[in-house]
Amino acid sequence: MTDQTPILSKSAAAELIVAARIRKGLSWAAIAEELGTAPVWTTAALLGQHPMTAEQADRVCRLLDLDAAVAESLRLQPSRGADEATMADPTIYRFVEALHVYGPALKELIHEEFGDGIMSAINFRVDVSRRPDPDGDRVVVTFDGKFLDYRW
Template sequence: MDRLEAGAAVEIARQKSGVSWPDLADLLCRSLVWTTSALLGQQPLTLEQAQLVGDKLGLDAEVVDALTLPPVRGARAVDTSEPVVYRLQEMVQVYGPALQRLIAEEFGDGIMSAIDFELEFERKQDPKGDRVVLTLNGKFLPYRVW
């Protein structure tokens, strides 16, 4: 059983047991996005964290072990043509050039880190239809000149 299969097992157990992602975030004392990402396989988990989740969801020992394998963060972790993910992909395509220039003007030559990075997920009530609000927060890293 690899890390992504462990993530699938978590999801099935979670749906059957009625435990929500926020419940699991509380259990691990981590944010909602980090916790979900970790349990699906994109962040590392300690044996203690895996055990806590395993007890809560009634997971097999094999799944708990697999949750402690190294995270899977390459392209095979996600199908970018899945409709929800594709809209994010399209956002990169449509707004990427503007963000690239704005960072250069405001901060200078460098990037917004995807490592020293936080991502918050919120629901915003709106009478015309509720909205998904994602806040991406990454450290600016200047290119080194030597």
């Protein structure tokens, strides 16, 4: 890489990471275990939503046989969010739909329990697990965010 070589975009790096992960037969959880990081955070970081340390970026690139351009991209601060095509994905849309339906109720319950404030999405953890159920396995998503009260 030279000083005149453009930095690989987060989305281009994510495409290379996804392809390498699939071709190597690695799960997101296996990559997270190798890095010693949470699976949801790791997956989000590798898809461009969080910056990685130089050590994490170099380690994952060695694991996936990716070059220094990908590691450089992984260290950058992201522009967080999703584009229109991502939002149209059925799995992602179900989360949007669930928040449209239950968001106002969750807001009321948070205010009733904690007072005037919000749940942080910065000081935040998220986890996904499977729960067996006779009627079909259940997806359990846990949002764990610090309560931030409004102050004057």
